[in-house]
Amino acid sequence: MPHFGDYQNAIYNAGLSGVIPKLPVDYATLEQRASAAMPPSVLGYVQGGCGDEFTQNNNADAFRHWGMTPRMMVDCSRRDLSIDLFGMRLPSPIFMAPVGVIGICTQDGHGDLAAARASAETGVPLMASTLSNDPLESVAGALGDTPGFFQLYTPKDKALAESLVRRAEAAGYKGIVVTLDTWVTGWRPRDLNVANFPQLRGAVLMNYFSDPVFRAMLARPPEEDGAAAVRQWAGVFGKVLTWDDMAWLRSLTTLPLILKGICHPDDARR
Ligand SMILES: Cc1cc2nc3c(=O)[nH]c(=O)nc-3n(C[C@H](O)[C@H](O)[C@H](O)COP(=O)(O)O)c2cc1C
Known part of the structure; x- marks a missing residue:
């Protein structure tokens, strides 16, 4: 199981040999690229929500409200996000x-x-x-x-x-x-x-x-x-x-x- 943060080291290191990522890492650009790649019928089904999509948009807005307050002077270079669920040890709660x-x-x-x-x-x-x-x-x-x-x-x-x-x-x-x-x-x-x-x-x-x-x-x-x-x-x-x-x-x-x-x-x- 990789530490998710390690992906950026891999990207930057590959960049030293001229390798640029094939896919963007930010959601807005990913969405743009996906929108261009998908047929409109599939895109509509994936992007669309019910009614006037107020609830869908409100849900995303509500999520943006959350932030994190980092605590200093704690060694978290080795993180453990693992959880126990249904008798299994899973590496993260995602x-x-x-x-x-x-x-x-x-x-x-x-x-x-x-x-x-x-x-x-x-x-x-x-x-x-x-x-x-x-x-x-x-x-x-x-x-x-x-x-x-x-x-x-x-x-x-x-x-x-x-x-x-x-x-x-x-x-x-x-x-x-x-x-x-x-x-x-x-x-x-x-x-x-x-x-x-x-x-x-x-x-x-x-x-x-x-x-x-x-x-x-x-x-x-x-x-x-x-x-x-x-x-x-x-x-x-x-x-x-x-x-x-x-x-x-x-x-x-x-x-x-x-x-x-x-x-x-x-x-x-x-
Ligand atoms: C295009 C699309 C297809 C989905 N298909 C399923 C599905 O097959 N089964 C299911 O239980 N939920 C399905 N969902 C619901 C998602 O699993 C999830 O519960 C929902 O999108 C809410 O999460 P979100 O706010 O992160 O989008 C689908 C959602 C989308 C947008």
């Missing part, structure tokens, strides 16, 4: 959140694998999305020694949900991250204005198309009738989960279950 279109954010269509390789290299655990352009087993295979977590969009069909959870466990993921806030798609004006929703165009559905339970629901396999497979996906996506469903989910796996999307303190306590 995770990569699941991003369900990361697969189509790279030109080769394998962004999930790219994110997994970044996780392997940095030791920052990846939460691999259900919405993936590569099957969860392939993503797990690219994680190296870094533990991975599988994010579950719980399907309405219980057998399919069970299949995804069992596959994730068999593939070596260390926890199931159950997303609670997306059983229906948000009202996303940027996507609505151009009538674009990537999943309905067949993108990022490989975890379904590779699943034996999902395939058994189809008259013809996705490779032969993609449109019917997408229709079937739209029909099974997004179970409305309640607290009562937790016993069922709990019964499917011995892995930790992490509830994603909890906002209210009372929900967190419960």
Whole structure:
């Protein structure tokens, strides 16, 4: 696990031999470069938020409020950011959140694998999305020694949900991250204005198309009738989960279950 601050030494030292970084390190320039590289439909999905995007912007603004007060005359040349979580020692408390279109954010269509390789290299655990352009087993295979977590969009069909959870466990993921806030798609004006929703165009559905339970629901396999497979996906996506469903989910796996999307303190306590 590198000390993250050491990356700058590597950059400056490479600069002595004339090597300039291929990618910028500041977010504003990264965003500019990504905006130029991505098709507008993908960019809109990634950058856009719900409604007038007030909440999205307010969230970012609220985060900017935080600063750090450094303390002097303490030797912190060797830092320890490690944490204990679910019986694991993790090198830092930082995770990569699941991003369900990361697969189509790279030109080769394998962004999930790219994110997994970044996780392997940095030791920052990846939460691999259900919405993936590569099957969860392939993503797990690219994680190296870094533990991975599988994010579950719980399907309405219980057998399919069970299949995804069992596959994730068999593939070596260390926890199931159950997303609670997306059983229906948000009202996303940027996507609505151009009538674009990537999943309905067949993108990022490989975890379904590779699943034996999902395939058994189809008259013809996705490779032969993609449109019917997408229709079937739209029909099974997004179970409305309640607290009562937790016993069922709990019964499917011995892995930790992490509830994603909890906002209210009372929900967190419960
Ligand atoms: C383009 C995009 C795709 C996302 N896909 C998923 C997903 O597949 N599963 C999920 O649980 N959350 C997904 N999220 C939500 C993120 O994991 C995260 O919870 C959210 O962006 C809030 O974090 P932020 O304020 O740092 O953006 C997605 C977010 C974005 C912007």
